[in-house]
Amino acid sequence: MTHLARSRLVGWRLLQAIPVIVGIIIVSFLLTRALPGDPAAYFAGPAADAASIEQIRVSMGLDRPLPVQFVAYVQDLVRGDLGISISTGQPVMHELTTRLPASLELTGVALLFSIAIAMPLGILAATRPNSWVDHLCRAVVTAGVSLPTFFTGLALIYVFYYLLGWSPSPMGRLDFLHLSPPKVTGFYVIDALLARDLETARAALAQLLLPAITLGLFTLAPIARMTRAAMLQILEGEFIRTARAAGLPRRQVLFTYALRNAILPVITTLGMVFSFALGANVLVEKVFSWPGIGSYAVEALVVSDYAAVQGFVLTMALLFVTLNLIIDVIYTLVDPRLGLEE
Amino acid sequence: MTTLTADGASPLAGVRRFLRHLLYVMTDNPMTAFAFMLFLLIVGAALVGPWLVPYDPLATNAGSTLQPPSWQHWFGTDQLGRDVFSRVVVATRLDLMIAVSAVAIAFVVGSTLGAIAGFYGGWAERITGRCMDTIMAFPLFVLAMGIVAAAGNTVENIIYATAIINLPFYARMARTEVAVRRNAGFVQAARLSGNADWRILAFQIFPNSLPPMMVQISLNMGWAILNAAGLSFIGLGVIPPTPEWGIMVAEGANYIISGHWWLALFPGLALMLAVFTFNLLGDGLRDLVDPQRRT
């Protein structure tokens, strides 16, 4: 495929994303305006009466008609001002930039754990289709996805922290003995390693274990399934048969040839799973006191914190769109067959 | 030998053939058979459960709260003295209803939109595509949370919220399946014989697109139940004292640390069993309706 055609393809995909972004902005605005709470009441304080609440409402601009408010909202957005969060008193932008790395780190480690278990399981199941091994793998991963994450989280805390004392206290990203490393990426483990602080890196990793396992259990199923399906399809292909007939060792056939070709659909699934896990974060973060974007969203929703909910929804949506875009682009660039369809 | 089948050929033969295929799939794949039996158990509990349970699921009993499982109370009692077993069984009906309604709405609306988009292409496809992308751009659970928070937590709103976040799957799938078959031979033949567009879409194309969507339906049912459970955990689910697995697990989760494990475990197991069943059933359904696609 020519370079020009490829870049045009990429450009076209980018263009397609724009109406989606516009839609997201509108929906997030409407959604927060539909929330039942009254931020004016919150600001007016615990002893406010109807008159002072009305006063605050006017000063916040909440009495103006919706379209006017929307225009003001978009204007602020363009300037990068997402407003002040009621529940934490900090600018929403600041909150999001500090909390997003926390959630990304958690989801990333969870995915690593998930891949490390799901892929071998999927490959194993693919090499012995319909045997008891296959059924067992399927049962295990399905069990993982069938339990609510908060339930698994609390159960794990109960067993591994409370009863056995093996895992560190579920108090957040770092126990109180260690201070957060100087911020480079926002990922504590990486930042600590960059600052040559092995103690803190180890502590951060220890705090990550239990929540990452909880989240990872939930994402086992789609990855294992996809790996198995892709591997099965590849293994029945012509070129594998040729390789086998040529007498190549089984391991080489499996890993060098089959897996490499099966990776592509698995990567697409990974992208989907990542974005899905980022959303499922919400419950895990609450249970493990993880200062991530999910727990922030739930808090904000419960107190009807307009600015925070808007900012959160917008950020997540933009993240998803970006992620899907990247995956689409990678796919387009890597798979020569796809380019011809458009 | 197969007999030539024209429209309206012996329905009995067709049913018999189907049943034979079903039996084959069951015996070939014990997991599917197992899942099917569990499914029957769940449906049974939903239909007749409320009449068969030993205690009233809403009756509190301040004197015997937080009792561990015993012969009087198979699953123990909760913090207000209600029998957990009765509540778990009665909750089956509500959870199944939520799952079935939500998925049904998502399926009907989503596949209709997707089919139209796939059949006519052009602007219909573009607009539908962008709308679905917009919905899919939001983290699913957060969107559900937002809708329920905004509209109020009634069972209807939970169903609608779950339906909305599941729409895009069906729309996308329907669109792809219909688009692929849009210009197939049998469609052109139907057009030539004078069938209206909508007839072709409804009776020729759509039934052929069903198989992959059936799988998605069963998977989605499991999701819908988990979604409702998650919403209950943050307080946006069903209103107490209605028994529902999600809210029982959410309330029971607070009792794990103090050692009263039965409050959360049994509804959690029931939840897990249901979702498990639907997932396995999905795989089995795939084998059942389209042997070519067996994975």
Add this chain to the structure above:
Amino acid sequence: MNRREFLKGTSVLTAGAACLPFLKVMPAQAGGNETLVVVMGSTINSLDIHRSGTNRPSYQVAVNCYDRLLTFGTKTLEDGSLSYDYDNLQGELAESWEVSEDGRTLTFTLREATFWDGRPVTAQDVKWSFDRAVTLGGFPTTQMAAGSTTSPEQFEAVDERTFRITLPHASKLTLPNLTTPIAIVINSELALEHATDDDPWATEYLHRNPAGSGAFQVERWEPGQQLVYRRNPDWASGELPGAERIILREVPSASTRRALLERGNIQLSQDVPPRDAMELDAHPDVAVVSTPIENCLHVLCPNLRFEPFQDVRVRQAIAWAVPYEAIMQNAAYGRGVPMWGGDNSTPDDIQWPQPFPYRTNLDRARALMAESDYPDGFEVPLSFDLGQADWAESTALLIQEALGQIGITVTLDRIPGANWRTRALVDKQLPLHLENFGGWLNTPCYYFFWAYIEGNLFNSSNYHSDEIARLVDETLFMEMDDPDYAPKIRRMIEIAFEDVPRIPLYQPTLNVAMQPNIDGYTFWYHRQLDQRVLHSR
């Protein structure tokens, strides 16, 4: 500040012990160098109590990092725990004070004290701070008004060390009001350095940078995660805190807080739900202190705007139907003082709160309903604040069941915390709801003022009584040892017994759980944790 410096201030033993989850007890330290870890379930959203939008949990910072003119002494309760003493007013920043003959002029002499940056605390600082409190509006202004201090004209800095307040009338509430978290003294010079034309009261700066003279400074604040207090070695207004450093950690899940305490990884847990308090009490390695919250009641409010509740017989019927014992057992888990079962319809004393003359008697309730204008019953939603769900949910369920037996069909209406104040207290439109007002200042007239006067915030029942309005007016500023005071209060309570626009369920307790070797915990009416008195044995 890096980790090394941080750990230097913490003894090695403490650090070692805290690392291992198995060791439950902090090694005994003779005050001095220790670090305590405290957890709470809510978030601190500002370090400035006067700022609009500051939530309740943030008041703790005002208590620990700032000083006030006055404070209360300590008394020991029956169960051996410590509480503030309403009858024992002491000076914090004020060394001494004088009240004029007519009670309208209060003059304070300040002690020698310095702010954290070394500047001396002067009367000008006090005036600026009080002016700020009454000008910025919102809750601080309302609370200051409770002490009859409403305008900057009432405050005067006579000289460097003398501060004067002039009142429109004498009030017994003014001096206690100066102990509330609102009446803090801020380092005005430092604040003014950061003030702008748009922000003359330096709200932006003080929101993140406390400028006080208090016992603790804020060493680190990571909103949503933790706040670290560090002891101020030059604190002049009281005994130096026992702990060098206190880490306040935010842990949203109550189960997790409990697990942390039981495993010994933390020293104290602030918001302990009643059930956990009951169970942890039996635990050998955890000490639980449950102090009845003064002047506070958990009540069931029938709203007089809802027609059936305008009939007093219906309200009384409900009062006879409420399952008090079951609620005490299953919602409060025994952590409360019973407020039912009184013997007389006239009170013997002015003790408040005191038990109302009702108990669970369904026959009597049915009889009253039959007499009333609604013998066939009616339907009504019972609303409660989701944020109070730990006691309100079970209570509501039990009440629903009980009222069903006298013909009243109840549906539950859970209202998210964000809406609760507006719908219950501002709009006052909830027909039947659970409420939990507690007055900071411990006098019965104060409670009646807020909860029984029409139009006042906590009167969510829309109740009005000419007689109570008159009595409150007469008693609010009257001294409690005035011979007229007691009979008027008794009359008010008698009317409350009869009319029951608020049906008391029980008096709640503030439950705090800690390691057995932690001493000094003291209950305060504002229900915030006073960190200044904590130390381990």
